[in-house]
Amino acid sequence: MLIAILLGFVFSLFLVFTGKFFKGKFSILAAGIPLALFVYFAQFISRISNGEVISQFHSWIPAFGVNLGFTLDGLSLLFSLMITGIGFLVFVYTSAYLKGHKYLDRFYGYLSMFMAAMLGLVLSDNLISLFVFWELTSISSFFLIGFNNTSRESRKSALIALAITGIGGLSLLVGSLFLGSITGTYSIAEMLTMNPEIASNPYYILVVALIFGAGFTKSAQFPFHFWLPGAMKAPTPVSTYLHSATMVKAGIYLLMRLTPVLGDHEFWNTTLIIVGAITMVYSAIHTLFRTDLKGVLAYSTISALGILVFLIGQGTVDALTAAAVFIIVHALYKATLFLVTGIIDHQTGTRDTTVLRGLRKVLFPVAIAGFLAALSSAGIPPTIGFIGKELTYESTLHFGNMAILLMVLIVITKILLLYAGFVAGIKPFTGSLPERFEKTKMPSFLMWLPPVILAVGCLVFGIFPGLIEGSLVKPMVSSMGLDESDIHLKLFHGFNVILLLSVITIALGTVLYFKLKPTKKLEAWIAKFEKFSPQTIITNSWAFFFKFSNGWTNLFQNGYLRNYVSTIMIFLIALTGYSLFSKANFAVDFNSFSPITVYEAATSIVMLIAIGYTVFTRSRLAAVASMGIIGYAICILFVIYSAPDLAMTQFSIDTLTVILFVLVLYKLPKYLKLSDYKMRIRDGVLSIAFGTIITLLILEVLAEPKSSEVSDYYAANAYILAHGKNVVNVILVDFRGSDTMIEISVLAIAAIGVFALLKLRLKKSDQR
Amino acid sequence: MEILLAIMIGVLYAAGIYMILRRSLVKLILGIIILGNGANLLIFLLGRVVKGSPPIIPADSDVFQSVYADPVPQALILTAIVISFGLQSFAIILIKRAFKVVKTDDLDEMNAIDKDS
Numbered sequence: 001m002l003i004a005i006l007l008g009f010v011f012s013l014f015l016v017f018t019g020k021f022f023k024g025k026f027s028i029l030a031a032g033i034p035l036a037l038f039v040y041f042a043q044f045i046s047r048i049s050n051g052e053v054i055s056q057f058h059s060w061i062p063a064f065g066v067n068l069g070f071t072l073d074g075l076s077l078l079f080s081l082m083i084t085g086i087g088f089l090v091f092v093y094t095s096a097y098l099k100g101h102k103y104l105d106r107f108y109g110y111l112s113m114f115m116a117a118m119l120g121l122v123l124s125d126n127l128i129s130l131f132v133f134w135e136l137t138s139i140s141s142f143f144l145i146g147f148n149n150t151s152r153e154s155r156k157s158a159l160i161a162l163a164i165t166g167i168g169g170l171s172l173l174v175g176s177l178f179l180g181s182i183t184g185t186y187s188i189a190e191m192l193t194m195n196p197e198i199a200s201n202p203y204y205i206l207v208v209a210l211i212f213g214a215g216f217t218k219s220a221q222f223p224f225h226f227w228l229p230g231a232m233k234a235p236t237p238v239s240t241y242l243h244s245a246t247m248v249k250a251g252i253y254l255l256m257r258l259t260p261v262l263g264d265h266e267f268w269n270t271t272l273i274i275v276g277a278i279t280m281v282y283s284a285i286h287t288l289f290r291t292d293l294k295g296v297l298a299y300s301t302i303s304a305l306g307i308l309v310f311l312i313g314q315g316t317v318d319a320l321t322a323a324a325v326f327i328i329v330h331a332l333y334k335a336t337l338f339l340v341t342g343i344i345d346h347q348t349g350t351r352d353t354t355v356l357r358g359l360r361k362v363l364f365p366v367a368i369a370g371f372l373a374a375l376s377s378a379g380i381p382p383t384i385g386f387i388g389k390e391l392t393y394e395s396t397l398h399f400g401n402m403a404i405l406l407m408v409l410i411v412i413t414k415i416l417l418l419y420a421g422f423v424a425g426i427k428p429f430t431g432s433l434p435e436r437f438e439k440t441k442m443p444s445f446l447m448w449l450p451p452v453i454l455a456v457g458c459l460v461f462g463i464f465p466g467l468i469e470g471s472l473v474k475p476m477v478s479s480m481g482l483d484e485s486d487i488h489l490k491l492f493h494g495f496n497v498i499l500l501l502s503v504i505t506i507a508l509g510t511v512l513y514f515k516l517k518p519t520k521k522l523e524a525w526i527a528k529f530e531k532f533s534p535q536t537i538i539t540n541s542w543a544f545f546f547k548f549s550n551g552w553t554n555l556f557q558n559g560y561l562r563n564y565v566s567t568i569m570i571f572l573i574a575l576t577g578y579s580l581f582s583k584a585n586f587a588v589d590f591n592s593f594s595p596i597t598v599y600e601a602a603t604s605i606v607m608l609i610a611i612g613y614t615v616f617t618r619s620r621l622a623a624v625a626s627m628g629i630i631g632y633a634i635c636i637l638f639v640i641y642s643a644p645d646l647a648m649t650q651f652s653i654d655t656l657t658v659i660l661f662v663l664v665l666y667k668l669p670k671y672l673k674l675s676d677y678k679m680r681i682r683d684g685v686l687s688i689a690f691g692t693i694i695t696l697l698i699l700e701v702l703a704e705p706k707s708s709e710v711s712d713y714y715a716a717n718a719y720i721l722a723h724g725k726n727v728v729n730v731i732l733v734d735f736r737g738s739d740t741m742i743e744i745s746v747l748a749i750a751a752i753g754v755f756a757l758l759k760l761r762l763k764k765s766d767q768r
Numbered sequence: 769m770e771i772l773l774a775i776m777i778g779v780l781y782a783a784g785i786y787m788i789l790r791r792s793l794v795k796l797i798l799g800i801i802i803l804g805n806g807a808n809l810l811i812f813l814l815g816r817v818v819k820g821s822p823p824i825i826p827a828d829s830d831v832f833q834s835v836y837a838d839p840v841p842q843a844l845i846l847t848a849i850v851i852s853f854g855l856q857s858f859a860i861i862l863i864k865r866a867f868k869v870v871k872t873d874d875l876d877e878m879n880a881i882d883k884d885s
Contacts, residue, residue: 702814
């Protein structure tokens with residue numbers, strides 16, 4: 001199983017080297033990978049439907065409990081089949097859709113990377129590896145949405161999608177860590193029996209909220225839904241595959257997978273029902289105002305995801321059965337509609353529903369596919385969509401005391417979705433063919449066959465629901481920890497309330513379709529409400545955040561050295577001063593100090609005068625000269641305090657510096673008084689405060705006993721080990737010889753720098 | 769005497785910081801040099817000062833017989849002095865070049881020039 005998952009990654013890596021081969025005539029061969037995987041997973045159907053669960057285990061980071069454990073049960077089997085099956089059709093479709101595209105190989109690389117990540121996601125038993133694959137799907141989705149990387153809009157949409165799903169990913173990670181620390185394991189299989197313990201844990205609400213954060217962002221639930229319509233900037237095969245059939249269902253998958261672990265709790269059920277209901281109604285209403293076919297489909301996809309969340313929230317056997325069937329239903333008809341839209345776009349160059357008409361005359365097989373998919377989406381018998389809708393109604397109707405309200409919401413949603421399906425699947429093909437589309441050509445069969453196959457699936461599974469009942473739906477419900485033995489899928493349930501509601505839905509929806517024509521005017525009208533939409537609110541808060549951080553950065557990183565220095569100084573003074581005054585006790589023992597002799601006092605006075613002169617003089621040359629005097633005074637101090645080597649070095653270096661300065665300075669203009677009086681006072685106070693702190697610090701340190709182990713070692717061994725009597729020299733050239741060598745290299749580099757700067761001759765154009 | 773040295777170091781630090789806060793590039797470098805001198809003295813003082821007994825082993829013995837000045841801070845300071853000379857000489861030449869190009873040693877004006885280009 002590990003090989004099956006990694007195959008996609010290997011293939012995308014392989015494409016890096018063999019891209020040219022797959023870009024040309026042989027691009028169709030890429031579809032072999034998903035086909036092989038589909039066959040591989042399909043052979044497990046009979047074993048899974050007998051109630052078997054296939055597990056595999058590979059150690060990864062056992063120390064942290066992170067392992068590559070894979071479980072194939074009803075739930076993951078259905079998703080794996082969807083991923084590979086639709087993946088195969090999309091791969092085939094792409095070979096024609098992007099024929100001759102410059103980056104077709106790159107596209108296949110992203111696509112197969114995504115497929116592998118998605119398979120890993122649905123098969124992972126370990127929450128951490130699930131998280132890794134989850135993030136990989138987000139990243140590959142980012143590349144695919146931004147595939148037209150020359151378009152600014154594409155790049156922006158890709159970033160928004162990545163940001164939203166990325167936040168969800170982090171939320172999943174934190175939620176998983178919490179779950180791991182509550183249960184002591186990251187294996188979902190091991191958590192299954194711990195539901196009561198988790199539910200009674202004080203962090204239960206937090207864990208569920210974090211998992212919801214992940215599921216809702218990935219599956220585009222209100223108020224995070226807006227990245228999905230933006231993601232439609234991607235080429236249509238991507239919209240079909242990622243943003244309708246598979247990736248956006250990852251959130252649904254997560255919720256279903258964790259239903260037995262976290263579910264059956266009031267917070268879990270209520271939140272899901274509310275969020276799902278808002279999402280399904282909100283975005284179903286939005287479909288009325290779209291004139292872009294892909295926009296219609298995007299919002300109807302969000303609405304369908306809302307229905308799924310709504311059903312998972314109900315949590316009953318009926319509801320989860322309905323959800324399982326609806327996943328299949330939706331994958332089949334929505335993928336068809338997307339592929340049909342892609343063909344229309346590819347052949348006519350437009351996706352505008354207000355101008356597309358009568359295309360059945362030129363694109364007949366495509367029209368059939370669109371028609372069947374629209375029927376299934378509308379829930380008209382004998383398509384599988386009808387079964388899905390009936391199950392949804394039935395479970396909602398029997399759901400407690402809120403049933404009436406929920407029923408109204410779901411019926412409204414279904415009516416609107418019927419409209420959306422008809423607009424996307426039927427409207428472009430009916431009516432008279434406008435002149436501009438008369439020359440529209442049929443695309444290659446590689447393009448029209450995939451939607452037809454899916455559309456026929458809508459019909460066949462509807463007429464023979466037994467095909468999926470035992471093989472897919474029952475194992476799936478049982479893997480969510482529920483009893484599946486009572487499930488029977490059939491088209492006709494007898495005359496009852498549900499059938500009546502179905503009839504009402506279909507009738508009202510059809511009326512709506514014939515009465516309401518999508519127009520630009522309506523679209524413009526709804527755009528007025530854009531101000532209040534979550535998208536605007538979130539992007540505005542981003543903009544605010546950018547502004548804030550900009551201002552914050554400019555406040556501190558303002559490009560003036562003295563501001564940086566003063567900021568650092570102020571904090572240093574405040575922090576050091578605080579701990580000095582609050583903790584130290586200033587036990588300065590003046591008696592321990594040696595007495596002041598006249599030499600020292602005289603040297604200090606000279607130094608003091610020189611410092612004052614350096615700071616306050618108006619002449620540069622005088623400043624440099626008095627700086628030299630400071631150096632000489634220090635030199636004398638070194639002599640007095642038994643440091644002859646230091647004195648010699650200081651003397652020669654100081655002399656050299658002054659000479660160098662003077663050589664350079666005679667060219668510079670006179671000092672200008674640049675700072676005003678106030679600024680000088682401020683800086684003066686700051687520096688005096690800092691100097692005082694340093695003095696106090698020194699006195700405080702001097703009161704502490706000194707440790708001299710290191711010095712004693714050097715002193716004792718200078719002659720014995722290194723045969724030198726001047727200990728300072730021995731340290732520098734022997735004990736720490738390599739340090740000194742590096743120091744010399746630094747000096748050599750500085751010398752090269754100086755030489756280069758002196759010899760540099762700028763061109764006239766570079767000079768100002 | 770230590771108290772006097774401590775005060776001198778404080779003064780050197782204060783003067784160094786004050787010079788660094790000026791707008792003139794030359795003053796900035798003078799400030800860094802003064803600050804460096806202060807730091808050298810600080811290390812020197814914290815190694816405790818001793819008069820008249822340099823860390824040189826007497827000619828007639830293999831080890832020290834009496835008190836001696838701590839050699840480790842001295843070795844550190846020696847390195848520091850030499851390295852700071854490398855820094856200073858490079859900085860001084862850089863001022864010269866920069867002045868040739870931008871015709872000012874005012875840090876603020878250099879900023880402005882940077883923004884224009």
